[in-house]
Amino acid sequence: MLNKSDCQKCSNDKNSIFKLLNKQERSIFENNKQCTSYKKNEIIFKEGDMPSGLICLCYGKVKLIKEGVGGRDQIIRMENSVNFIGFRALFAGEHYIASAVAIEDCTLCYLDKKTLDKLIKANGNFALEIITILAKELGVSNERTLSLTQKHIRGRLAESLLVLINTFGYEDDGKTIKVYLSREDLANLSNMTTSNAIRTLSMFASEGVISIEGRRLSVEKFETLKNISSLG
């Protein structure tokens, strides 16, 4: 458990929704938040757990993984800082439907549900912003369902790479995707077997669309990747 002051990102990040709070509300938030950290590969929460508060991912990267039929897990979401994780279950008043696993060392902030509800009830713009976040997320999920069910393997993998680019961006070279996943994770994100992820990734490389150095994936032909994603 870190000192409260160790984490300023949750409220000071440029996109932080806590900026919508007024001075007094803001201090309620600051006085009730709690910071923690997790090492790479540690489980932040497990599918089936009951959420007790809002979790803000301040530093690090997280995958949200859901147990599938017969051991075939599905990654339903990749999250970069600064963003919330596990807020769906919290707001729905339900158990988590996926587990959150740190894929890098992470720092998190907690805010208990009671305080959060108080802030939502007190500040209409804050409430509306949460409504917007959930509604956008629901759109993403609906689109994702269509992609995962109707696109072919190449399209699904290409789309996953685009999602990773969108979520994590590039390294300084402007082409290496700023996240390092196992082939298995890439497969679970793209709804395919690990062997097919490996094979398809190699195909992309041999076509010059990407280049591969272990888990380092660099995009060489972005437009081609987008084409594969939308046509596949």
Next chain:
Amino acid sequence: MLNKSDCQKCSNDKNSIFKLLNKQERSIFENNKQCTSYKKNEIIFKEGDMPSGLICLCYGKVKLIKEGVGGRDQIIRMENSVNFIGFRALFAGEHYIASAVAIEDCTLCYLDKKTLDKLIKANGNFALEIITILAKELGVSNERTLSLTQKHIRGRLAESLLVLINTFGYEDDGKTIKVYLSREDLANLSNMTTSNAIRTLSMFASEGVISIEGRRLSVEKFETLKNISSLG
């Protein structure tokens, strides 16, 4: 366009979220709502349209259908009265990602976005309820993605039948599903081709799990249906 007083369901239905409004807020709602009706098969809104207000389905049944890759449409949602339709896009500030089609004669209520936002900002409990609805819906969508991608045909179709029972209930005989869909709609709901929906439905019938009379589907062995859904 009907007279305002023709529709009382949107605010008087036992589960209506408008019951959370106080007297004054309630009258704002009543004074600004507009009622319309649609005939069976009419399009209420189209994928790509921009929403202008909240739509409450007061009478009738609706399917929400999304264009897929190469003409393979997907039904992303079935809605019964009294419930909202198209609220996701409205709250996200985005275009509709699916079209709403009346599968029976329908009566709808509209409430413009401006008035709705006013009510959300004014009433924290109302805001929290909308947050809960969206969060639950996002959970359903995540579960659905897993089912549609990982279950086999039999499991997917069985699950769709369970969804229909859950949404529309039974006729007075306590076993006939209270909605009459084409085989194509059933297929689009279950992510399969029409022929496979027909074939699988026949299999269920020959196994005695359901009985079929045209579009009338009656559940003979509910537990078996649940087993097929969860194991498939």
Next chain:
DNA sequence: CAATGTATGTGTTTTATAACACAAATTTAA
């Protein structure tokens, strides 16, 4: 009420992708 279109039903073929099997490389642990 014929005629045309649409929905349903069934068999056959094709294909995308999972499943399996194993080898090589890499990482982790002893």
Next chain:
DNA sequence: TTAAATTTGTGTTATAAAACACATACATTG
């Protein structure tokens, strides 16, 4: 610093489901 475990890579086989091709039944309409 060797052994064990895990991850990556590749070829082969098996299979679930799409695609295709008709036939029949049912609706709709001129």
